[in-house]
Amino acid sequence: MAADLATLAGPYAARLRRADALAEPGCPGEARLQALWQSDRRPKDLALPDGTPVEVLDPGRWNHAPGPDFRDALLSFGGALRRGDVELHLRPADWDAHGHAADPAYAGVILHVTWAPDPAAKTLPPAVPTLALRPFAEREGPFDFAALPQPEPGPRPCRARLEAEPGARDRLLSAAGAHRLLAKSRAFAQALQAGDPFQAFYEGLLGAMGYGRNAAPFRRLAREVPFARLESLPTLRRFAVLAGVGGLLKEDRRALWDLWWESGFPPPLRPYEWDFRAMRPQNHPFRRLAGAVGLLHHAGALLEAPLDTLPRALSEASCHLCEALSLKGAPIGAARANAIVTNLFVPYRIALGTLGAERLRALPGEDVSQPMREVWHRLSGALDGLPKDGLRQQGLLQIYADFCANPALSCACCPLAEG
Numbered sequence: 001m002a003a004d005l006a007t008l009a010g011p012y013a014a015r016l017r018r019a020d021a022l023a024e025p026g027c028p029g030e031a032r033l034q035a036l037w038q039s040d041r042r043p044k045d046l047a048l049p050d051g052t053p054v055e056v057l058d059p060g061r062w063n064h065a066p067g068p069d070f071r072d073a074l075l076s077f078g079g080a081l082r083r084g085d086v087e088l089h090l091r092p093a094d095w096d097a098h099g100h101a102a103d104p105a106y107a108g109v110i111l112h113v114t115w116a117p118d119p120a121a122k123t124l125p126p127a128v129p130t131l132a133l134r135p136f137a138e139r140e141g142p143f144d145f146a147a148l149p150q151p152e153p154g155p156r157p158c159r160a161r162l163e164a165e166p167g168a169r170d171r172l173l174s175a176a177g178a179h180r181l182l183a184k185s186r187a188f189a190q191a192l193q194a195g196d197p198f199q200a201f202y203e204g205l206l207g208a209m210g211y212g213r214n215a216a217p218f219r220r221l222a223r224e225v226p227f228a229r230l231e232s233l234p235t236l237r238r239f240a241v242l243a244g245v246g247g248l249l250k251e252d253r254r255a256l257w258d259l260w261w262e263s264g265f266p267p268p269l270r271p272y273e274w275d276f277r278a279m280r281p282q283n284h285p286f287r288r289l290a291g292a293v294g295l296l297h298h299a300g301a302l303l304e305a306p307l308d309t310l311p312r313a314l315s316e317a318s319c320h321l322c323e324a325l326s327l328k329g330a331p332i333g334a335a336r337a338n339a340i341v342t343n344l345f346v347p348y349r350i351a352l353g354t355l356g357a358e359r360l361r362a363l364p365g366e367d368v369s370q371p372m373r374e375v376w377h378r379l380s381g382a383l384d385g386l387p388k389d390g391l392r393q394q395g396l397l398q399i400y401a402d403f404c405a406n407p408a409l410s411c412a413c414c415p416l417a418e419g
């Protein structure tokens, strides 16, 4: 099952590997290379590898639509004038990687301009020469791309590429979302190989109850009271043990206190460092722990439930101990339930092999966050219409982390903008 997810995520992972390769000092990015080709800072006294001088009489019209990067350039090759298209890449082999040889739109290319001189392209037509700019630009030292005029303000380069191909934006977001969920599933896959996957799920579940600031004490609790020692206990006693060991029982909870002591789980040597500052009563670890124990009680059914109804089922299951503990309202509300589905149930089910790519399309969305909004606006130019499904929302978050908020990359150097 993870194989079909890996297939879905594959195109994104390929561009991410490219981002890793580009995140190096002096990376020009294709957009900057195109800006250089068009500008008067283009190196002079150019020549092909066989020594034929190349003179750029007209670099051509910069093409922001699909097809070669510059149209109708006028070039002189050793005095012989030719008019035609110019395609630019960082490396010669990008011609092969982009599949231009099979695309008739590139039949009019008369020059392949690259930054690096190698590795060689294998599918470039023999009549089209390659001109590498780097050796000429760096004749007198490293070339400073940052000194070039900044690209015109306007739509981000990824947007133009994605709008040129029907469905490309949705495919990218789904691939990025699948990549993110697969990455989250890896810790569970390792636990699966180590032979104790449910303990990893249980730790993840308690950690998810901590809302960040109490995640560490919740995870510590899951490690100090492993699920294997809780498994045979009735649900209320499970809760009493966890609350007792975690230091969450007060004098007025005498019955729970007794259940804990009878179970023989000692108090910890070191107290738990719960953070109760400015905490709303509904977020108190006592309530969250009750919710988690409810989910553990129903875990079997929840791990089989359809994704579109799972958040609601989670919220209901979290109430399992509400009556016994006199708790009002579900300990896990709708927003938290969505996050738990995406960050825990889905990755765990992917690792188990019980959730394939097709079913991920029914993943419910979460509350829209600022990074989601920002990336959506960059990719689409729109403020509305943000995807409502969880898979594409995860894709927005992944693109934000890997590309838009990556300090080692810029739009001018972004593989998501390359054709």
Ligand code: SF4
Pocket (backbone or CB within 6 Å): 156, 157, 158, 159, 378, 379, 399, 403, 404, 409, 410, 411, 412, 414, 415, 416, 417
């Ligand atoms: S960094 Fe972000 S906004 Fe810029 S081109 Fe890449 S994906 Fe688009």
